[in-house]
Amino acid sequence: MSYERHFTQIESAQNERLKAAVKLLSSNHGLRNSGLAAAEGLHLAETLLHLPGVHIESVWIPQSLLNKPEWLTMSALSDVLENGEVRCLVLSDALYSKLSKLSTPTGPMIFFKPVNASAAIDLNQDIVLLDGIQDPGNVGTLLRNCAAAGVQQVALSDHSAWVWSDKVLRAGMGAQFGLQLYAEEDLLKALSSAKSKIPVRVTSLHPKSVDLFNANLKTAGVWVFGSEGQGVSQAWLDRASEHIRIPQSKTIESLNVGSSSAVCLFEQFRQRR
Incomplete structure (x- = not known):
């Protein structure tokens, strides 16, 4: 034709x-x-x-x-x-x-024209915050992980890579188009007006951190994933109600943010099946 x-x-x-x-x-x-x-x-x-x-x-x-x-x-x-x-x-x-x-x-x-979120944040559903993740490849990977693990809401801080840049679009393989995308400010406003306490989950080596595979992830909440170099910002660490530790062998110091987000989100996905 x-x-x-x-x-x-x-x-x-x-x-x-x-x-x-x-x-x-x-x-x-x-x-x-x-x-x-x-x-x-x-x-x-x-x-x-x-x-x-x-x-x-x-x-x-x-x-x-x-x-x-x-x-x-x-x-x-x-x-x-x-x-x-x-x-x-x-x-x-x-x-x-x-x-x-x-x-x-x-x-x-x-x-x-970039696709804007069509509804306000729903805190009865999960939302992931990308906290200062500047590498476009990592942002795209995280968006794909969210979409694959059934998380439909994603917020990004001002210091994260632009979600509609060419590199993020390629890394995300179009995951952006199936997600509701928000600014960090939108998430903060939603949390401040919430009528009940919303779990805020971060991965960290906090002394009271819980092994991921022992954590109860069946309740909807906020996952915060930080940058490779700085990790989760202090402001969000202070807001966190659940510190979660990913168990791993001692042969490697840590996972990158793309891998750690996949492990966490798919453990949550597994628990809810």
Whole structure:
């Protein structure tokens, strides 16, 4: 099936729209200020194009991708192309490489408006806080862990990596789109107005810490995971009602935050099955 009539061809590196897109992608700060995010690759495209209510601003397609079966058979493609507000731009592979941040650009590149949480935080359900996690790979891994372990609410501190950056999107494999994402401030407000005490769980070597496999994780609560270097901030350590220790052999000092979050969240998942 051909969709060529829906495409706008870009022939020159001097094209103003292409130059603007390249400039936007040059920094997360600029992209974030524009109110847009960008996702690259067929997996993320398939996820994005299937989501109801997501505003797609533009789709950039390298020429070599146009006739590949995996692109032409993408089930949601026709819906996007029939929407007159979405611009589909085709450019040579050489021009597309100016957009891509991948060593081997694949396309497509989709600019879209980040998806905001659709409801207030529900403290009757679990929520994970990413406390100052700056590494994009770790943030993406944590988002995937949350989604896989059935935690649908995630809050991020201001010092964590931007959840819609290209590196976090790739590491999270689109997990962002299935989660309710909040700021740390939203979580603090929800906790301050809670009518009952909400468990706040941190992993630590506190003298009164409980072995993870002996901890009762059947009640919904807040998990706080801190950065690789600093760990959980003192402010959240002070708020913690449950200090949890992950048992492990003495051959290694500690687990990284991606691994420790997976161990904790899946032990919780196991206890509730």
